[in-house]
Amino acid sequence: MPSPADLFESVPGAPDVPTGLPLVILLTGFTDAGSAVAGLIDHLNATTDPTPLAVFDNDVLLDYRARRPIVLFDQDHLTEYRPSRLELSIAHDALGQQFLLLSGYEPDFAWNAFAGAVVDFVEALQVSTVTWVHSIAMPVPHTRPLGVTVSGNRRDLTAVHSVWRPRTQVPATAAHLLEFRLIESDVRVAGFVLLVPHYLADTEYPDTVVTAADKLMAGTGLVLRMDAVHERGEEFHARVTEQVQGSEELMQMLHGLEQRYDAYMAGREEAGEEAGFDERDLPSADELAAELERYLATRRPGDDDKQR
Numbered sequence: 001m002p003s004p005a006d007l008f009e010s011v012p013g014a015p016d017v018p019t020g021l022p023l024v025i026l027l028t029g030f031t032d033a034g035s036a037v038a039g040l041i042d043h044l045n046a047t048t049d050p051t052p053l054a055v056f057d058n059d060v061l062l063d064y065r066a067r068r069p070i071v072l073f074d075q076d077h078l079t080e081y082r083p084s085r086l087e088l089s090i091a092h093d094a095l096g097q098q099f100l101l102l103s104g105y106e107p108d109f110a111w112n113a114f115a116g117a118v119v120d121f122v123e124a125l126q127v128s129t130v131t132w133v134h135s136i137a138m139p140v141p142h143t144r145p146l147g148v149t150v151s152g153n154r155r156d157l158t159a160v161h162s163v164w165r166p167r168t169q170v171p172a173t174a175a176h177l178l179e180f181r182l183i184e185s186d187v188r189v190a191g192f193v194l195l196v197p198h199y200l201a202d203t204e205y206p207d208t209v210v211t212a213a214d215k216l217m218a219g220t221g222l223v224l225r226m227d228a229v230h231e232r233g234e235e236f237h238a239r240v241t242e243q244v245q246g247s248e249e250l251m252q253m254l255h256g257l258e259q260r261y262d263a264y265m266a267g268r269e270e271a272g273e274e275a276g277f278d279e280r281d282l283p284s285a286d287e288l289a290a291e292l293e294r295y296l297a298t299r300r301p302g303d304d305d306k307q308r
Contacts, residue, residue, distance in 0.1 A: 004117035025132035029106025033196035034205030036135035050089035131219035137198035206233035
């Protein structure tokens with residue numbers, strides 16, 4: 001079994017890291033409904049100027065056959081090899097506040113050693129808080145704000161942000177193990193699980209990126225620039241609305257989702273914060289899902305430009 005120190009290499013010439021910074025964890029893998037995590041990683045890479053501090057070893061952590069690297073082929077030769085990356089970086093927000101960012105693929109192997117390595121980083125750098133984001137598909141309407149489930153030991157965030165508090169068994173992710181180990185080490189941790197409309201789970205849904213960023217800001221005090229993502233979200237909603245309004249059946253099914261969602265939220269407010277949520281309270285939206293997925297999948301690149 002590899003030791004935590006075997007999993008990564010420190011980047012030569014990396015800057016010194018102040019102690020007491022918040023750590024943001026974004027790992028893609030088992031499920032990423034609406035591309036919330038992947039989209040936010042791309043956005044932070046483009047807007048927060050991350051500088052790598054440590055790069056994790058793909059040969060130890062990654063199953064290449066399940067998630068193959070990309071090569072670029074130019075007519076008769078290869079021009080580039082793009083391996084997956086999992087790295088710890090230091091970045092800064094729109095106000096210049098520094099934070100640590102652990103981002104990339106969820107490890108396929110050596111979870112315990114990986115968790116040990118992250119805990120070592122957190123303790124050595126005296127990280128102030130750890131905040132991570134995940135997203136799952138749920139039978140909820142896209143016409144309502146995205147809800148979240150909050151885990152961890154930050155009760156203040158749970159009280160304000162968590163709309164669904166189930167007692168259930170779910171498949172674990174590496175981030176769940178990290179949360180478990182960090183809480184054992186008395187680190188302040190919050191995990192936000194976004195509840196994404198299941199008929200949009202396989203799309204690149206901009207609202208998920210915006211909501212994920214909002215929750216990270218709530219958990220860390222960082223300020224992130226999200227204007228470009230907001231604009232993409234408006235365009236996305238316009239396309240989905242156009243499709244739904246073109247079908248009476250889809251309109252009725254969406255209205256049913258909205259009614260059940262609103263009834264649940266009203267009941268939750270009346271019952272107080274401890275009210276539970278049961279997916280069976282919402283009707284199936286399989287037909288809506290299939291129709292919208294077909295619509296979004298058949299849109300050719302450039303269709304949006306033609307409509308402008």
